[in-house]
Amino acid sequence: MAASRNSTPADPLLGLAAWLQPRLPAGAELWVGLSGGRDSVVLLHLLRQLLPSGQLRAVHVHHGLSPHADAWAGFCAELCRDWSIPLTLQRVQVSRAPGPGLEAAARQARYQAYRDCGIRYLALAHHRRDQAETLLFNLCRGTGVAGAAAMPGQRAWQDMVLLRPLLAWSGAAVAAYGARHGLAWVEDESNQDQAYSRNFLRHRVLPLLESRFPAAEATLARAAGHFADARELLAELAAQDQLLVQGRVAPLLNLSPARQANWLRHWLAAAGWHPPEAAALAEALRQLAVTPADGHFELCLAEGAVRLWRGQLYRVPFPGPLPAPCAWDGSGVLDWGGGRLQLRPGAAGIRPDALLGRRLELRSRQGGECLRLGPGRPSRPLKKLLQESGVPPWERPLLPLLFLDGELLACPGVGVAAAWQSGAGEPGLLPCWEGPGLSCGD
Known part of the structure; x- marks a missing residue:
């Protein structure tokens, strides 16, 4: 997207149309994830002016985590009624079981709700400041190149295509657009709670960085772009290595340790499996190097186990109950x-x-x-x-x-x-x- 100094195109509609045209097939239905917050309202307002009637829909996920959740759903319903945009309301139950935390559990429930709607193309309202926060968040978790690439503008996720049309827009540009058009939105009080890591980064860390480095938002987002390029190169290398390896241990072990790990990560990701952390991955490859072709090897992951059989690696999902005769x-x-x-x-x-x-x-x-x-x-x-x-x-x-x-x-x-x-x-x-x-x- 062609951008000015604040990353908003001189003509926002023209810039958004140019970005969207090669990514959304002609006539395809586009859904907008509408939380009711400023960013998603701005995105819906922009797309409403671009897409013909009947091609744009909105979906609001009711997490039930806030006492104001019903009011937010009501706001979204009224907004979509005023703008003549069909709205789907999805209620979810967010797991509070021990694990990755409430933020991650809410996100998982939200994306499952999107899938339940049968959505093919989904537009999300993340912008450049969100990108900078995501990079910082992932770096603080010790991420690799894929995590440091933060959020792509377009990504296939299971049977959906996720689109982020505002990713090149600065947070200030999104706010200015909303004010200029007199848009109304709701405020999620949890966005101020610094007990959540992302809010801590948003309210404490990024402002502090910008007090010393005024262009921190832009430069962090640009760094994420560089990491995205590196991620693509690693994916291409893994695809080349797959032609040689094809799951066989002997040619895999002829690669350098870094390429072994890179191949294994991409091979697991190709099946939707989550690779282990770097230390566990290195230990698994070390064990694989000393295991005979017909020996016992098993790497247990959340989705199943990687096993060795006659010199080949297999992804083996955890079995369910045996079928009845x-x-x-x-x-x-x-x-x-x-x-x-x-x-x-x-x-x-x-x-x-x-x-x-x-x-x-x-x-x-x-x-x-x-x-x-x-x-x-x-x-x-x-x-x-x-x-x-x-x-x-x-x-x-x-x-x-x-x-x-x-x-x-x-x-x-x-x-x-x-x-x-x-x-x-x-x-x-x-x-x-x-x-x-x-x-x-x-």
């Missing part, structure tokens, strides 16, 4: 054990006539199952067949076993009982099960 007609795709089961055409698969008029049942492993995979071959314990087939140990309890009239018919990843296998050149159906995110090479 159920009947299946073999059609379509069936959810099972957090994964997806279906029958696909394949050699040495199940003969189609095997399923005619017979009862197909799915069960989890109980132990002691045996399977004979070919004519003239002996029946063998499924445990041995799973080991020989390279099925990782954590997948084995989750595998859906197919039983026909009470006898084991097939096991995904292993094969089909000889009595019901299709012959050479005959059509067959192979059971294929894709586990819950058990991936190594992606």
Whole structure:
């Protein structure tokens, strides 16, 4: 966005339109996170002048944390009614359980509320001063490059695209715009409570810095931009290394320690997992370097565990309860054990006539199952067949076993009982099960 000295374009609407045009597809619905505070009211006022009727919506999240929360919701409803903008009110329960703190819990609840609305494009009213505060906050927590990059102007988050159209505007420019247009807004009393870290930075630290460095807001935001560039370079390096590593430990350990850590962080983040802190990450890589390819290695994280199997790293989500036995007609795709089961055409698969008029049942492993995979071959314990087939140990309890009239018919990843296998050149159906995110090479 072209900016003047106070980072407000000479024509705010023209500058905002130029920023938004390449980021919002033509005709796409844009939602505004409307708290009722000054910044979100200014953003809504600007976008109302830019977007045609029906393309702009607002969402207000009622956290229930303040005695004034109902009044804020009422203000937002009245504002949107006056401006002819549809408003969605979302009430949430903010967890007060021990953990990252009330601010983080409220943010998590708020973003989940946005997802529950089915929002695709969401505009948030963060500006340059918020960016400076975020950088300071993250630095005080010992962040890495990604945290020091603070907030991007555009970011994909799960199934939403987050847009921050005012990020290049100074806090003073946003305030001046609101005053110039006579806008009204609500004041959140918690914004004055310096028990919250961000408020302490806003009211005590940043003013003190600006008393010595008058351009601190702008320079801190500019530094966040430099860190964002570095973050992009590290992401590109991780993508290049992934072509070589593909989850394999041997090529990973040929990289420098810094590149090993960088690859592992991005590999975890690609699945939405949170990497461990730097010390824990370094210790995990040290252990990985001395663990044999078939040895035991496990890095436990909030979302699951990173495990080693035959020289490959896997992200393994924490398993849920084992599915109950159920009947299946073999059609379509069936959810099972957090994964997806279906029958696909394949050699040495199940003969189609095997399923005619017979009862197909799915069960989890109980132990002691045996399977004979070919004519003239002996029946063998499924445990041995799973080991020989390279099925990782954590997948084995989750595998859906197919039983026909009470006898084991097939096991995904292993094969089909000889009595019901299709012959050479005959059509067959192979059971294929894709586990819950058990991936190594992606």
